[in-house]
Amino acid sequence: MLNFVDWLASTSGSIALRESLYMYPWIESAHVLFIAIFFGTLLFVDLRLTGYGFKNLSISQMNSKILPLTIIGFILMITTGLLLFYALPIRNYHNLFFRIKLFLMLLAGLNAWHFHRTMNRQGKAWDKNSFIPFWMKASATISLVLWGLVIISGRMIAYNWFDCDKQPQSELVNFLISCTVDPEIYEYLNGI
Amino acid sequence: MESNQLLQIIYFLEDSYIGEYVRSSLWLFPVIQSFHLIGLGILGGAVVIGDFRLLGILMKTETTSYVIKVTKPWFNFGLSILILTGIPLFLSEAVKCYYSRAFWIKISCLLIGTIFVYFIRNPIVLSREENFLMKILGVLSFSIWVVTAASGRWIGFS
Structure with missing residues (x-):
């Protein structure tokens, strides 16, 4: 994995992004705008599922009207996010918050997958009774909470309290960010 | 007001208790920023759905006034979070903001956008049937908020 990240960092595209004065801030600003589109539209989809917001629309109407925009926002957000990763692969690879963010995105993805699988089976009944099961409401809420945490951990990537070059770090932190250091560092830490 | 006086006020704000408090903490600034971003997400959803409806892109079967009302x-809510988190962020680096062009663009757009939405867009949309004017309102509102958010992000790069 580290070899791959090293190789990625050595590609000319990565070097160009890293060294350009304006590309990185432009991509970063676009990333923020796409987050707002993705998270903001998802908010209204999840609000409808929990019984708030656009109550005049059925759940399936709401999904068919808003989810396409959410997906467009998602694709653009991921694309700009990948470019940001591509600009600084090694730093992101060793970044604690980046790893937390990926883990939270995995959870959000599993939650979305489970939700949509259930909805495909039962969605018609939800529309007919204008009622969805408690666990599905919980899943909509969990989706918002997880994406909120993704935004928070994403913002934290820019801060480098736990970077490899900020030693001494505890053994746990170095383990979590795949950082190999001289073992003497821990003896020094235990000494304090 | 002379810019000299303005700068004095800016220094006073930077030295304020909240400004000092945020600066003295390693974690507070990024944490407040994170919630600022979540506020932006909430505002973003309301702006995108509202303005795209005005433009006739989404929810065409619902009336413009219904979409704006919801x-x-x-x-x-989004704007309140943004202002409440934006104030301590500003106080912690007021002098930097004063010298940042991005900050002044952002604040100008924020004021214009807020006045536009509360005093022009919403009253017109809520009191009238849909007409071609709504598309202009949608374009204006959406553009102002995009520039506000992007220039806000840019404060961090200057």
Whole structure:
């Protein structure tokens, strides 16, 4: 994995992004705008599922009207996010918050997958009774909470309290960010 | 006001208790920033859905006034979070903001956008049937908020 990240960092595209004065801030600003589109539209989809917001629309109407925009926002957000990763692969690879963010995105993805699988089976009944099961409401809420945490951990990537070059770090932190250091560092830490 | 006096006020704000408090903490600034971003997400949803409806892109079967009515409380909520988190962020680096062009663009757009939404867009949309004017309102509102958010992000790069 580290070899791959090293190789990625050595590609000319990565070097160009890293060294350009304006590309990185432009991509970063676009990333923020796409987050707002993705998270903001998802908010209204999840609000409808929990019984708030656009109550005049059925759940399936709401999904068919808003989810396409959410997906467009998602694709653009991921694309700009990948470019940001591509600009600084090694730093992101060793970044604690980046790893937390990926883990939270995995959870959000599993939650979305489970939700949509259930909805495909039962969605018609939800529309007919204008009622969805408690666990599905919980899943909509969990989706918002997880994406909120993704935004928070994403913002934290820019801060480098736990970077490899900020030693001494505890053994746990170095383990979590795949950082190999001289073992003497821990003896020094235990000494304090 | 002379810019000299303005700068004095800016220094006073930077030295304020909240400004000092945020600066003295390693974690507070990024944490407040994170919630600022979540506020932006909430406002973003209300702006995108509201303005795209005005443009005739989404929810065409619902009336413009219904869509604005439903998104309005979330617009208010998002904007409140943004202002409440934005103030301590500003106080902690008021002098930097004073010298940042991005900051002044952002604040100008924020004022224009807020006045536009509360005093022009919403009253017109809520009191009238849909007409071609709504598309202009949608384009204006959406553009102002995009510039506000992007220039806000840019403060961090200057």
